[in-house]
Amino acid sequence: MTTTNAAPAAAPGEQARVLTLRVNGIEQRGIAGPGTTLLEFLREELGLTGSKRGCDLGECGCCSVLVDGRPMLSCLLLAADVAGSEITTIEGIARGETLHPLQQAMVDEGAIQCGFCTPAMVINGVDLFNRTASPSRDEIKACVSATVCRCTGYNRIEQAFVTTAERLSGKGGAR
Amino acid sequence: MSSLNIVGRPVPQIDSRDKVLGRARFTDDIRLHHPLEVAILRSPHASARIVAVDTSRAAALPGVRGIVTGADFRHTFGVLVISKDEPAIARERVRYIGEPVAAVAAETADLAAAALALIEIRYEVTDTCLDPRAGLKPVAEPLHPGLGRDNNLHKQVDQHYGDVGAGLAAAPVVVEKRFTFAPVTHAFTEPHATQVAVDGRGNLTVYSATQVPHYLHMAMAEVLEIPEHRIRIIKPHLGGGFGGKSDPFPHEMIAAKLALVTGRNVRVNFSREEVFISNHGRHPTTMTMKLGYDPQQGVTAIDADIVIDGGAYGSFGVVTTYYNGILLQGPYRLDNLHFRTRRVYTNKPMCGAMRGHGGVNARFAAEVLLDMALVQAGVDPCQGRIDMIHRPNTLLSGGFRITSVGLKGGLEEAMRRSGWRDKYGRLPYGKGVGVACGFYISGSAAHIHRNNRPSSTVRLTLEFDGTVTVYSGAADIGQGIDTILAMMAAEVLGIGLDQVKVVVADTQLTPVDLGSYSSRVTFMAGNAARNAAISMRRLLVAAACRLLELPEPAWEKPEPPGDFFRQGRRRPDYSSDYLGPNPDYDSDGFRLANGQVTQVASGRSVPFLEAVRRALDEPGILQTFGTYRSPKLGGTFKGAAAGLSPSYSFTAFIVEVTVDPETGFVKVDRATCAHDCGTVLNPLAVQGQIEGCIHMGLGQALMEEVVHYDGVVQNASFLEYKIPSAFEQPEVVLVPTPSDETEGPFGAKEGGEGPLAPIIPAIANAIYDAVGVRLTEVPMRPDRVLAALRKAGAA
Amino acid sequence: MTTRMTGFDFERPAGLPALRGLLARLGKEQRRFTLAAGGTDLMPQLKQQQLATEVLVSLNGVGELAGIELASDGTLRIGALTRLAEVAESPLVRERQPALAAVAARVGSPQIRNRATLGGNLLVNNRCVYVNQSPLNRTVHAPCFKVDGDVCHIVKSAVRGKLPQCQARFVSDTAPVLLLLDARLVLLRGRGERRVPLRRFYRNDGMERNVLKPGEVLGWIEVPPAGGLRIDYDKLAVRNALDFPSLGVAVGVREDERGEPVELAVALTGLGTHPLHWRFALVGGAAPAAVVAQACARAEKSVTTYQQDFFPRDYRKKMIGTFVRRGLRRLGRGAWT
Structure with missing residues (x-):
């Protein structure tokens, strides 16, 4: 085994920057690179883990979220490409404790x-x-x-x- | 027994609200403090020697915190004690494409991926064995030389019961065919994932998507060479298993090792491709089977020669090898059985246990042959089967103890509900009905690890507010065992489900349950939970008696069963909590209901909460234990323990299909199912299990197939590995199939696997009724149906 | 391990002028860019490193290219960025070109149709069992032409640059229907544009797939009035969900004002490197049944298929005629079959 302690480098070719998306009715901020998918952004940056990563290739549907009201596959959407859209995840469906x-x-x-x-x-x-x-x-x-x-x-x-x-x-x- | 309040009612899973709100935490949803991301380098060769491994360039990449290779693991592992043949990381040689050869933990996933690209491994490619038939011949370099064979045979089982030769000779109808079955895999939706938290004392908390926390615990301690107490396994919500998460896995060992060597929390999750190439799915199988039938006696003999392709490592394969033959002993009377099953290692991802483990492919062959025989003999396929079904309480020649059987009535009802008599042989060309039956174990009576511990132990604590908490190591994998555990406690204690909490699948907090495999948890953990609740109930009744100044009822203390493995040797009475098989809990004259503890005869009662306080005030804490142990079963010959179960489920399917003679497409229109799982504890759960079995069986029957090109899985995706969609799923009709099961919890048997096997041959037999061809290659793809039709001169 | 996409910049021009400016700049800087509309086909390829790019240009801010208009001559002008779900649900399309609305509803899954565009479906990348794989898988078989390697695993004798060099198969569902409808594509380049009939758009190669030039953007799809042509489309797929066509057959019957059939048209997808289509006159003597037989024979003979799919190649080929005849039956011309 090998263990090292050097400082991490920036990931190659990344221009990571702060991205604001409107998710479940409020503006939410996180860090996104050009290739960061909406699914990654929701799960890793916003902690909204209700959208699931089942295949990451748009085949299982488990990452579905509403984008401007219509279901789409968040694993196939770039987070930066849906800026300005209204995103609704499973966490935003129920009204308080009242289920849909x-x-x-x-x-x-x-x-x-x-x-x-x-x-x-x-x-x-x-x-x-x-x-x-x-x-x-x-x-x-x-x-x-x-x-x-x-x-x-x-x-x-x-x-x-x-x-x-x-x-x-x-x-x-x-x- | 008084009427039941909760058992038998449709109960949504107790965590379904969390799931439907997106709050349920699956392994990869857990957020540890600042975890390192783990990436695994995988072999591009099916068979090669590892000549040199150089990780220096990867290690020099800033942000890389740890790298492990095969040199970091001395011990191999495996779920079965008899085939611990899998390394966490390949050391001297690789045996399949996708086998881990190194792993990196780095600050980000991108860095981990970048580091993998810098690891240099020199391979010397060696001869590849991809065909199990070839592997039965001498090979230059066996996959596992330690077995001392000159070929790639892993396990051969050759067993005789009765006199097959005489059975076949006496049969007026003898049919024989060769069958082939493509590999299929679980395709659960949640990819494998593990996260490991490490504390300052080097203790590991392992969150993992596993069906077998207990086996993982043991295997990890052995592979990491640290004591078990330093490892705590927690199974969070789990997104489907079906057997595919019932082994300890390399990535679990790798993650734990990396956490140990870096002193950091780590996280590993699989791509969908990694799930497919880790496989552990159903063995591809070729099988020649001969069946004799006599209208007077039923099946006179079965003789089967079976080769199963095991892939690179053992997994559950030895069990699979047995199950392919011994599970032919039901659901019909069969005195003469011979089978030879050979499991062969090949340079492909390993096969293991998958829903209906070992019994599925052989069941197909037997049911198709039986159908042929019944047609030849002019016997109605349903009636002919009904006449041969095992009677309750019989001992089979192979040693199986059959207890309850409700299938006869169930299949008769299925005939009525499906309109069998009006349809069989009478539908227009292209439409057909078919029938097939099956049976399955409710857990294995024998343990994988030879010991006399209970199969399942449950701890129950009582709180001052009158609620209880069930602690169980059982793994809810979506089948709903958490709910069953809560139902057991609530029913026995006369309280609501909302008064029961469950703490489950955490090796630090919960007593051992062996895991969610072989359809064992409802039967075994359910019984343990019921027993724990019965003991708690007695404490509460005793407290009520003190409050009412009544004498305590005299409860019996039965003898525990003897040593499971050593026949005749009585074991010491180490279990003061042993209550006997399926004890009655309310024959003591008391009733717990509606917040009261009542002496039935006198009508005198105390509030439940008062009894709780009386019971708790003195000790301040109250807990009980419940266990489940299988009764002693089976013979003493080698392999006698395989397939032994305290109880068996029975299933019949009648399916209606439409075969398109122009395209060969088969559409299953309707599936009528009679499944004898004893008492239906939770109709919603049983229905869901049966419908899920139909889905999975339908997939194997018509479309699912793992395709290998040169040893690499070529359809490692949900797009190319075709599992049925909602459009393909048939209408499902379930018919009541009660039976008098005495040893299951409240009379329950398994319901999660048995219904898978018979749906596949039922479809095949319906295709025959529809268009007159017998398919012997599974999946029965449209092109195969069409080819069969052409051969028959019909297309 | 999560499949992450890295190594490219992202641009999302707001509007056509901004897009033109960006493309001009990228051309000047000689940067390799890729246009993305819905991205449902592209993202998996990027994730699996089947293609690489320096700049990913999202077209989703170019609102001018989304929407459906009816021209005065009855031509439907559909922006290339119009989502397939919108095409399927559009009252205008359903009324004027029901076959197009129907086929748009057969692509992928509902979520894919909500994002994927009609233009994107016409440009969907050709697929091959040796290409649409992970990097690990592609290292097992040597990388092929389509992923910058130097071999074709399907046709070993293929040569780079000599078409067809790549046998990756064409899988657009909408193309065969639009072919029969004589659709035209409006291609934007710089400040100009050109119109290319769809039937001249595709090339016989899995890599050099069409005549779109670098920097050219598919702007609109123009669908002239059907003119008495009724079309049925059906696809051979294992499941009635998600799957690409293993074979897709569009069958059209053109009727004159009196309702007399005058033309039979057949277009295929899913087999070969590009969509194929044929038209057969139904006037002047030949019995329709004979024309249908001739059409099926012609189609079966013309296509090149390989063992690239769940279904064996002979089966897919044999299904052409079956699907043509079934389509005709749905069009009320069962008597010809």
């Missing part, structure tokens, strides 16, 4: 197993329910297919979406 109806339905329907994809499922679902209160079965499938879940087989998650739609339309009522 989809969050509540995910809990009630047992749609959560390991929970690693859960924030992304919620983020994508919030966008869906912002656009329509009564999504079709195919719209739900498309929304759920946006994120890889290896635990649930998606059935309970889809059920949570159906339950949310029922509750929003007043048909189901709370359990």
Whole structure:
């Protein structure tokens, strides 16, 4: 083994600088290099670890956040490229302790197993329910297919979406 | 037993609110003080000798704090005591592409990556063995010369039960086929991650995404050559395991070592590619199987010859080798069984345990052959199976003790619910139904490490406010064991789930549970938690009796079971907490409910909180323990312990498929599942486990396949390793499948793995019903379906 | 280990004039730059070091290039930066060019469509099992032409610079539909612009993929009125989510004012280095079924495919005809199949 104590060099080719992003309704500052992704910025600089790094290549969906209201993959966005946009992470979805109806339905329907994809499922679902209160079965499938879940087989998650739609339309009522 | 308050009701996981708010902390979400970032250099060669390692240039890079190489680790490790063959970092030779060859801890991730590029390793490339068949022949340089063989055979198991020759000779129908199974892998969403905090006394706190904190604890102490007390393993929230996190891993050893040598906190996390090339997935398998069938007797014999490709190291492979054969002993009566399984080392990432461990591929072969035999014999595939299912309370020739079996009723109900009789053989071309069954262990009765300790121990503490805390080493990997533990305590003590806290998977604070693998935790940790709660309940009843000036009930103190490994030798009564198998907890005439402790006969009661205070006032602290030990099981022959379980789950699937004869695409429309997991403790959890099994089985059946080119994993991504999306998942119908399980907690058996195996052959059998072809290569990709159709002259 | 991107500068010009100025400056300084729109295709390549750049220029501040307009002649003028989700959801596109709206909804995943642009999809990099890999993977097989190496693992006899030097396959879903619609691209360079029909845009190579010149920016995609052409697109993919097309087939039938079919058109993606398309007249005697058979045979014969995908090459080839016939059935022309 080798241990050393020399001072660290600046990372090669980095012009790291202070970046301000509007996240969950407030301006938040951190350090970002040109290649820093939004996901890294959220997790490492802002400590918002609810957005997950599942693949870092835009394939699993677990890093989904809302950018100006639409879900996007924060691992494929440069932090500097979304300056000026409104970013909403899973930490910004609930109103205080009141869960979003989809969050509540995910809990009630047992749609959560390991929970690693859960924030992304919620983020994508919030966008869906912002656009329509009564999504079709195919719209739900498309929304759920946006994120890889290896635990649930998606059935309970889809059920949570159906339950949310029922509750929003007043048909189901709370359990 | 009085009516149940919590058990049997749909209970969301107790941490689901944290998860849905994004607050649940997974390993990589933990923020240690100023950690060093660890990067691992990996071998670009499948097989090579390491001639020279020069880390001097990397070490000179400012900001690099520590570098470790193979020279820093003397001991190899492995989850099984019998195959501790994996180094933390390759030392003299590398055996697969991606094997760690050096690691760096640096102030930033970029610096760590830059340092890796400065490490110079000279390799001398050696002969590569990628094909297990080739590895069975003599090779110039075996992967593991220490085994003393001239080839790459790792483990051979050759076992006979009954008389296979006679069984086959007597059978009116004998079918035989060769099957191949591609490698598949767990593909959990959370990549491997470990963080290590080190204090001023050199004590390590290891946060790791592991299914087996206890095994990691032991292995790490051995590899790092420090006493166990200097290591504390904590499993934070874990993003899926499925067996893929059930071994101690090199990166865990590397991170801990780097923390020790730098005196700094460290952090390591994997790229998705690193997850794929670390693998530990299901063994690629080739299998020739012969099955005899007699409509009067059922399956008369199975003879199987199986080769499994183990990859570079042992992992759980010895167990896999046994399971491929011995798990053919159910779910049907089978007196004559012979199998030979050979596990072969190859220069690929190692294979290990994956959901349904060892039983999945052999189950496919058996169920497809059985289907062929039933069709040939003109017997209905469902009815034929029902007639052969094990009866409750039977001892199998291989030594398995079958306790409860509810499958017969379950499959009959599944037939009704799926409309089997109207559909089988009657659907239009391209549509079909198929059936298959399976069974699985509820934990292994025998320990990996030979000792007589309990399989699981739970500590329960009582607080002055009447709440309790469950301390358990069990690892919640998403299956919901934390919730089950809380349910056990709440049910027994007659309190609400909100009055139970769980402290789990922390080797400093929690008693040992062996880990989340082989479908053991609900059965074993659940029983331990239930027993701890029963002991606590007795203390509370005793306190209530003192308050009510009643005599204490006389509780029995049963004898603990004998030595597990040495038959007939009684062991000393070291467990004052042993309560007997599945003790009844409320036959003492008292009821704990609605905040009262009540003597049922007299109706006299005291408030629960008063009983709590009476019990606590004197000692100031109250804790109880509960354990689970398997009863003595099995024979004495070599390998007899493999597959022994205190209880087995049983599953049947009826699936409906649509096969597109133009493209070969198979769409599973509906899966009707009868899964006998005894008492359904938590319907939400059981449903989730079954649906998850369907997802994973569907993937293996139709699309999943790890592709190697020249030993390198060529589809190490979620884009190219195809796991089914929400669109591919079928509609799921679950039918009640009760059974009278007496030894599981509240009568529960496993539900997390058993349902995986039978879904795959059920799909194959449905394809046959739909278009008349038998697929023997898994995954049953569209091009293979189409090729089979062409060969059959139908396309 | 987290895959971090380092070693480049980031620029995000606000508006077209700023973009022009920046590109002029970068050209003068001779700095290697890469244009990024949605970045959903580019970021993984940067992370995996499949390409390197000195300056990453984000186009996301160039608002002029986003949006959908209807010209007086019925041509849809779609800014190259228009997100695929917007194309899919646009009432204008859905009404005027439903096949384009439909295919835009088939690309990638919902989150990708919210970010990825129509221009980006037309420029999506060609893919190959030997290229779209990690650095570790690429050291196992020698680096190939496309990643600055000197070999093609698919066609060993390939020579650098002699097209086709690279067999990385074309994977844009939208290109075949836009080809059949006779789309034109407006390419911006300096202060000028030029129009290139999409059918002349692509080249037969996985590296020199198209006629876009260095410094040229894809500005708009112009889609003329469909003129009686109805198009069906379907893709061969393992899953109905995320996957690139292993094969994508656009089938078009053009009808005259009386509803009589006059033309059959077929375009392919997912096979070969560039999209292929054919048109066949349906007037003048030949029975439509014969034309369809001829079209399928022609397509199957013309494409070059290699073992580069989840599906074996023979299977993908065989599926061309199947997909053409299925497309026709969805267009109500099942009688021809």
